[in-house]
Amino acid sequence: RKEVEQDPGPFNVPEGATVAFNCTYSNSASQSFFWYRQDCRKEPKLLMSVYSSGNEDGRFTAQLNRASQYISLLIRDSKLSDSATYLCVVNRRNYGGSQGNLIFGKGTKLSVKP
Amino acid sequence: ETGVTQTPRHLVMGMTNKKSLKCEQHLGHNAMYWYKQSAKKPLELMFVYSLEERVENNSVPSRFSPECPNSSHLFLHLHTLQPEDSALYLCASSHIAGEGYEQYFGPGTRLTVT
Numbered sequence: 001r002k003e004v005e006q007d008p009g010p011f012n013v014p015e016g017a018t019v020a021f022n023c024t025y026s027n028s029a030s031q032s033f034f035w036y037r038q039d040c041r042k043e044p045k046l047l048m049s050v051y052s053s054g055n056e057d058g059r060f061t062a063q064l065n066r067a068s069q070y071i072s073l074l075i076r077d078s079k080l081s082d083s084a085t086y087l088c089v090v091n092r093r094n095y096g097g098s099q100g101n102l103i104f105g106k107g108t109k110l111s112v113k114p
Numbered sequence: 115e116t117g118v119t120q121t122p123r124h125l126v127m128g129m130t131n132k133k134s135l136k137c138e139q140h141l142g143h144n145a146m147y148w149y150k151q152s153a154k155k156p157l158e159l160m161f162v163y164s165l166e167e168r169v170e171n172n173s174v175p176s177r178f179s180p181e182c183p184n185s186s187h188l189f190l191h192l193h194t195l196q197p198e199d200s201a202l203y204l205c206a207s208s209h210i211a212g213e214g215y216e217q218y219f220g221p222g223t224r225l226t227v228t
Binding site: 004030031032034041043044045046049087091093100101102104105106107 | 156
């Protein structure tokens with residue numbers, strides 16, 4: 001099983017649609033979870049952290065299911081400007097040691113059309 | 115945004131050239147990272163520095179040589195590269211290395227080896 005696995009997409013949706021991305025991770029000891037956004041030929045940018053209780057930031061909602069080792073990102077009322085690749089990121093926890101560095105998924109490409 | 119800067123933004127070099135990539139962070143972080151991003155691949159962590167000390171080297175060929183003179187600056191010295199080394203090289207920084215903190219990226223250097 002890959003450390004961080006995402007559906008590569010692309011997801012092609014009309015403006016205003018609701019779209020959900022899923023991600024699974026293999027390290028049950030992971031404690032840090034993030035979603036990053038990467039525009040074409042640009043650097044990844046932190047979109048939001050993912051907390052156990054779930055969290056929301058405007059049109060974006062992130063959920064974490066530790067039992068299933070599953071993270072999701074929901075985007076409501078999609079905008080053209082949401083078109084990007086969304087990267088799922090998890091820390092590689094070292095058992096009995098540090099939290100470890102971040103592991104990036106390959107990303108899910110989203111294209112929002114007018 | 116000037117949190118993490120990288121120069122040059124684009125670089126074309128021959129296989130016999132020697133060049134250096136530069137990264138500077140203005141976020142007061144103690145950890146800096148080099149990543150490689152090739153087409154259709156996830157980000158690959160190359161090197162990790164914590165307070166100017168290299169703490170991780172992920173089996174990177176010796177033709178890549180990092181240098182971290184202080185916690186704000188990071189270099190990647192390149193020599194006798196191969197065409198397959200063509201990629202986007204991203205620098206990132208975080209509060210502390212290896213503890214699952216979010217990372218902030220520079221704009222990257224797009225490297226082409228001819």
